[in-house]
Amino acid sequence: xxxxxxxxxxxxxxxxxxxxxxxxxxxxxxxxxxxxxxxxxxxxxxxxxxxxxxxxxxxxxxxxxxxxxxxxxxxxxxxxxxxxxxxxxxxxxxxxxxxxxxxxxxxxxxxxxxxxxxxxxxxxxxxxxxxxxxxxxxxxxxxxxxxxxxxxxxxxxxxxxxxxxxxxxxxxxxxxxxxxxxxxxxxxxxxxxxxxxxxxxxxxxxxxxxxxxxxxxxxxxxxxxxxxxxxxxxxxxxxxxxxxxxxxxxxxxxxxxx
Amino acid sequence: xxxxxxxxxxxxxxxxxxxxxxxxxxxxxxxxxxxxxxxxxxxxxxxxxxxxxxxxxxxxxxxxxxxxxxxxxxxxxxxxxxxxxxxxxxxxxxxxxxxxxxxxxxxxxxxxxxxxxxxxxxxxxxxxxxxxxxxxxxxxxxxxxxxxxxxxxxxxxxxxxxxxxxxxxxxxxxxxxxxxxxxxxxxxxxxxxxxxxxxxxxxxxx
Numbered sequence: 001x002x003x004x005x006x007x008x009x010x011x012x013x014x015x016x017x018x019x020x021x022x023x024x025x026x027x028x029x030x031x032x033x034x035x036x037x038x039x040x041x042x043x044x045x046x047x048x049x050x051x052x053x054x055x056x057x058x059x060x061x062x063x064x065x066x067x068x069x070x071x072x073x074x075x076x077x078x079x080x081x082x083x084x085x086x087x088x089x090x091x092x093x094x095x096x097x098x099x100x101x102x103x104x105x106x107x108x109x110x111x112x113x114x115x116x117x118x119x120x121x122x123x124x125x126x127x128x129x130x131x132x133x134x135x136x137x138x139x140x141x142x143x144x145x146x147x148x149x150x151x152x153x154x155x156x157x158x159x160x161x162x163x164x165x166x167x168x169x170x171x172x173x174x175x176x177x178x179x180x181x182x183x184x185x186x187x188x189x190x191x192x193x194x195x196x197x198x199x200x201x202x203x204x205x206x207x208x209x210x211x212x213x214x215x216x217x218x219x220x221x222x223x224x225x226x227x228x229x230x231x232x233x234x235x236x237x238x239x240x241x242x243x244x245x246x247x248x249x250x251x252x253x254x255x256x257x258x
Numbered sequence: 259x260x261x262x263x264x265x266x267x268x269x270x271x272x273x274x275x276x277x278x279x280x281x282x283x284x285x286x287x288x289x290x291x292x293x294x295x296x297x298x299x300x301x302x303x304x305x306x307x308x309x310x311x312x313x314x315x316x317x318x319x320x321x322x323x324x325x326x327x328x329x330x331x332x333x334x335x336x337x338x339x340x341x342x343x344x345x346x347x348x349x350x351x352x353x354x355x356x357x358x359x360x361x362x363x364x365x366x367x368x369x370x371x372x373x374x375x376x377x378x379x380x381x382x383x384x385x386x387x388x389x390x391x392x393x394x395x396x397x398x399x400x401x402x403x404x405x406x407x408x409x410x411x412x413x414x415x416x417x418x419x420x421x422x423x424x425x426x427x428x429x430x431x432x433x434x435x436x437x438x439x440x441x442x443x444x445x446x447x448x449x450x451x452x453x454x455x456x457x458x459x460x461x462x463x464x
Contacts, residue, residue: 096272
């Protein structure tokens with residue numbers, strides 16, 4: 001049976017590892033490399049590495065650093081931030097990324113998703129979307145690290161992204177990000193019902209119950225989290241143990257060989 | 259022991275190289291088909307689409323030298339993900355494309371059928387393997403490996419199947435025909451079980 005994944009997210013600003021609240025108030029919390037080594041040693045299911053200022057600063061991904069990171073990472077690595085050309089995607093995949101996350105560029109030019117899927121296969125194209133909740137109860141997608149309203153509704157946009165050839169959706173709630181108050185379950189549920197590609201829920205995890213909700217009620221295929229691992233003593237392995245005890249299929253690393 | 263990783267511009271060569279080095283192999287990443295003569299083991303990795311993969315192999319001049327090395331010289335060869343799929347006769351990703359034809363079969367899109375499986379198949383899933391298969395030496399049956407694919411290999415003869423995975427019904431996740439091995443999952447991204455599979459491949463003697 002396909003296992004539900006627990007995925008630490010590493011946010012990368014300059015060469016630092018950072019974490020904010022609702023895409024703001026960034027705190028420097030260390031360096032990327034030691035974090036990757038620790039997660040690799042702990043045998044996490046997968047890692048997401050996002051360069052959060054590449055789009056705003058209109059620059060290329062840092063391929064050299066990525067090569068160093070991926071050399072120490074024997075679990076799957078999704079890399080995003082600032083991607084807008086096929087050459088950039090090719091270079092990232094060559095530098096050790098297993099999947100690439102595309103966000104802002106998809107709004108500017110949706111055909112970029114279909115071109116990337118055509119060249120590299122849908123399976124490595126992750127469409128990343130950042131969503132804000134409005135007081136009237138509606139949700140809206142934001143681009144440029146959450147700074148720019150797009151007018152797109154998450155359900156419609158995700159269906160469109162699936163049509164274009166995206167292989168996976170990384171769905172982040174800007175409001176919940178960094179708050180550790182729980183995922184936006186309603187949002188996750190709406191999107192997972194609307195698409196038939198895997199959905200990674202992101203934004204708001206504070207404890208393992210939150211993850212269970214995102215998987216059980218939300219219908220997510222995976223749960224991503226950052227603050228919970230950076231600012232609390234809880235580990236991905238403990239999360240998975242809890243989820244396993246609650247009947248969710250999780251990877252049992254002890255069953256694999258030493 | 260020299261493992262030659264074929265560089266045909268399809269995918270995560272860096273990860274494959276590191277994992278083989280981690281298993282004490284001397285690794286050569288090559289764009290030159292002449293290098294096949296130096297290899298004790300050949301690896302055809304691959305992330306991407308079938309048609310583009312074949313196009314790149316043809317453009318790189320790999321087809322005949324690879325056929326010679328694999329089918330005549332019988333050098334142990336491992337295809338990973340798209341690499342395994344290219345061993346088939348035909349692929350149906352973006353039209354109908356002839357493959358390398360090392361293992362009779364075709365490559366088709368995953369169909370969820372009556373299952374609630376989502377496509378692409380992404381994540382950790384178990385491999386139920388045939389007992390005493392060289393590739394799975396010292397690996398507990400039904401260990402999880404990392405998958406990320408939309409297409410799958412449908413072999414003509416069931417006797418090449420050495421591993422299956424419950425998804426979209428059931429898919430073929432590992433094949434072997436003498437010195438030719440293929441895995442649909444990514445051993446280079448499958449942590450400890452992946453390392454052990456790579457070691458088993460490197461220890462295979464024909």
